[in-house]
Amino acid sequence: MNNTLTLLGGGALQRPNIWRQIVQWVFLLWIMWLGLRFGQFVAHFVPGSDAPFVPRPTGVDGFLPIGGLAGLKLWFFGGEFDPTHPAALVLLLTFIAMSLFAKKSFCSWLCPVGTLSEAAWKVGQRVFGRNWRIWTWLDYPLRGLKYLLLGFFVKILLLDMPAFAIASFMQTPYWAISDVKMLSFFTSPSVLTLWIVGITSALSFVYKNFWCRYLCPYGAMLGLVSVLSPFKIRRNEDTCTNCKKCSKACPALLPIHRKETVISVECTGCLTCVDACPHASLRMGTLLERKPLPRWVFPLLVLGIYIGGVSIGMLSGHWHSNLEYADYLRLIPMSGQFSH
Ligand code: SF4
Ligand code: SF4
Incomplete structure (x- = not known):
């Protein structure tokens, strides 16, 4: 008890990295709760089930980022905000806004995969006494893989697919229950999925943020x-x-230690370096302020953008799906007919 008080009183609250880790784990628990509730929601509509009805937790739309990207194009060029999974687009826009103002903070503050990756390399560090680095000659081309994957989705969705084709796709039953398909992707993974998850998980204990650095x-x-x-x-x-x-x-x-300003696509705004510096020589700030901003400003900015983005989505009526009970009653029993 005394140790805890000493830790809190002795500066832990001044260390934004500790606040980040608290946010990370609270968010991960919340995501798990959303997944559980969504599983209960789907179970109610399975033929022959006597599971009680629970409302659909809209936040699961965050697991549809590709649909969110397609929705962005539809909104931009077709003027229509997807009514089926509007939260997918709201969350995508929110996370883009976070990056625009507060570095890639989604990755190190909110993303559940980022949280688990960080936990994995920290466990690896304890078990093996260190983490390894991939040789520089291999590290650079491997880092390019995630851009190839991104380029693939951008080409298919933003360049090749016309807005009217996206609009048609978003009226299909497949898109309507894409969240149910996503759930079965996690609950009944294919052998290939298990291999990919198994290999990237194993590598995540050895190399820091393997998935995030090379593949996401x-x-x-x-x-x-x-x-x-x-x-x-x-x-x-x-x-x-x-x-x-x-x-x-x-x-x-x-x-x-070699940079005056860290300008990198890899910086996630995790603030680990700020906490690690024994001479308070590092700060997360802009060029504009005359004296360093208090340390709580950046964490507040990250959370403020997230809460603000979701609130704007809710208040503007772009959060809940327009699908109704009868739609789910008809569509969810059909979900097995659609392939991944
Ligand atoms: S530079 Fe600092 S804030 Fe950016 S990723 Fe590295 S430790 Fe985190
Ligand atoms: S004093 Fe701080 S900023 Fe300078 S190298 Fe050490 S940890 Fe990095």
């Missing part, structure tokens, strides 16, 4: 947007002793 197209897109963020890690060269503790701690493996 969503993170790739947010990273590209984050270059425009006015907030960046800035190093005070006058107080820095070049001890390199920041660079050693950085989960994105960035050479912070």
Whole structure:
């Protein structure tokens, strides 16, 4: 008890990285609760089931980022905000806004895969005493993989598929119950899925954020947007002793001790380096402020954009699906007829 109080009183609350980890795990638990509720919702509509009805948790639309991207094109060029899974587009826009103002903070503050990846390399660090780095000559081409995947989705959805084709797709039963298909992707994974998850999980214990660094197209897109963020890690060269503790701690493996300003698509705004610096030589800030902003400003910005984005979606009537009970009653029993 005394230790806890000492930790809290002794500066833990001044360390934004600790706040980030609290947010990460609270968000992960909340996502798991959403998944559970959605599973109960779907179970009610399975033929022969006597499971009670629970309302559909709209937040599960966050698991439809590709649909959100398609919805973005439809909204932009067709002027129509997808009414079937509007929250998918609201969440996509919110996470893009987060990247635009607060680096790739979605990845290190909210993404459940990011949270589990971070937990995996930290466990690996304890078990093996260290994490490994992939050789530089291999690291660069591997980092390109996530951009290839992103390019593939951008080409198919944003370049090749006309807005009217997207509008037609979004009226199909497949899109209506794409969330149910996503659930079965997690609850009844194919052998290939299990292999991919197994291999990337194993590698995540050895290499920091293996999935995020090399394979995640969503993170790739947010990273590209984050270059425009006015907030960046800035190093005070006058107080820095070049001890390199920041660079050693950085989960994105960035050479912070050599930079005055960290300009990188890989920086997730995790603030680990800020906490690691023994001389308070690092800050997450803009070029504009005369004196360093208080440390709570950036965490507040991240959470503020998230809460603000979701609130705008809700208040503007672009959150809940227009599907009704009778639609689910008809569609969910058919979900097995659609392939992944
Ligand atoms: S530079 Fe700092 S904020 Fe950016 S990823 Fe590395 S440790 Fe996190
Ligand atoms: S941890 Fe701080 S003092 Fe050490 S190299 Fe990084 S910025 Fe400089």
